[in-house]
Amino acid sequence: MTRRDLTSHLGLIAGLFALHFILPAYHHGVFARVMVLAVYAIGYNIAFGYTGLLSLGHAMFFGAGMYGVGIASYHFAIPALPAWIIGLGCGALLALVVGLLALRTEGVSFMIVTLMFAQAAYLVILYFSEYTRGDDGLVIPGDMRAIGSWDLSDEGTRYLLAWALFSIALMLSLWLVRHPFGRVLVALRENEERARLLGYDTGGRKLAALVISGTISAAAGGAYATMFGYVGASFAGVQYSIFALLWVLLGGAGTVLGPFVGVLFMTYLNDVASGVTEAYMLIAGVVLVLLTLFAPQGIVGEIRRRFWKDLP
């Protein structure tokens, strides 16, 4: 990690901390949500952006974290922090099982297999509606939404906790991609055969990348559940898998800052669009098509290409 890497990323983290004191109430709330969802996008970026695994099923990992927390605190009255760890475990385990099976395929097949697994997971949530309350979802009881004396339903605490989680995930992903392990992942994305020829255990690395990616996504899902107090099946639906892809592509796949930039842009774009029409997802579709046509690198990717060659 160079000093320049550190200053730029720590700069963003410091800036977000400063915004806590500046932002008006509405945008303060939006930013808290953006930071949690950016953690999900950071997780997706490790699989898609760095390792080149086009998954259309990451909502199942987000959902695993979310329902891990939701069921633990709703049915078993487990407090927020241990529940969150349970959610992490659910995500990691699911990613391991899915990875062992799905990584036997690649490319388009991998995308369809992950899509199908995620669809099955979504249907399982609806099927066991006795525990998950199906489409209605679970509302997490207020006394389960506290870590010690911090009340997570309080907006200030929520922002700071989202900020802390985001900072950890951002620095973790920066460290990972600068680490030799992360460099091997990039090598896998660029040319898997060559990496194998050089003696790397490509299957093991891809599995590890997917498990890390799934666990981070689950961390975001679990945090979302406690922070916003609601667990719903729609978060595990195919739309949330596509959102992750959209955010990462918009911000810049394979860049550390890209996921945050993508979520932030898309959130405000949707905000503006849904004020105009109920068909606000139209914007998401147009953005996806335009991105693939004209800017496959995304926003941060373009910055890297033009101004800052070694941006991680």
Next chain:
Amino acid sequence: MEFGPYLMLAMLEGAVLAAVLALMASGLSLVFGVMRVVNVAHGEFYMLGAVMAWVVTQFMMGLGGGPAVNFIAAAVLAPLIVGSIAAAADVVILKRLNYDPERVIVATIGLLYIIQQAALMGYGPDAKPVVAPFNERIALPWVAWGENGLEMYYPWGLSTTSYKLFVIVAAVVILAGLRLFMTRSRAGLIMRATQLDGEMATAFGIPVERVYAIVFGAGAALAALAGVLIVPIQQAHYLMGGDALLLSFIVVIIGGLGSLAGTVVAAVLIGMSDGIISVFFTPTLAKIIATLAVALVLVFRPQGLFGVKNR
């Protein structure tokens, strides 16, 4: 109703689903077979077909046509319109991506939302019906042992409609026509040549880009035709594409990507078993089993259950 007639009813409903699914999935399979790309927006072309059928019949009703004339107009115009839209999308978007498989997936996801949301804006959030050209109720007989030996009777509730039978026959005719077109006509020959080796086809003077646009349009038109056929049974709604897309993915994968015969066999298998499994289990469980089965087929037998390994 007893079990036997009940099962027969489930199989009839399953056959209607299988017919529509076979049409739709063969469009997806045709596009994958020739162009080697997965069209994620395929379900939206099906929805657009159904919506266009409503638009055309509404327009024709204004001209004072009867249900049969209106329906024929819809069956001709809707696939044409949808096919043209798809061919245009191919030229404007997919061609510029050089048909790179992963970028095409992302672009067609975008296309999916554009079409779906445009339908929401133009057509509205409500489901709207189209009147079937004919819809006589046909009671079906059942045989059982009675006092006088084997008796034939008409159990209450065991019936279908002439329109549902028409859907099955129409799908069979269209698929047979498609098969003949691909194997016997010159255009079919050109498509198969492009499928086998695009570069070589170019070298022999085949306008590959135009073939791709036509194939993409034809695939979408097949989906639209399926949409037109289903709309008198199941109203047109802007979100109807999602489930249909998933089902046709399932069919195409089980049948072997790109194999037309396998697709039809798989459509019958999935359509019928969906009808029958839903009788014994809840539909959600049936869907869970089907999606997991597809994932495992792709993992362990990527050429599909009926496909042959190529190369």
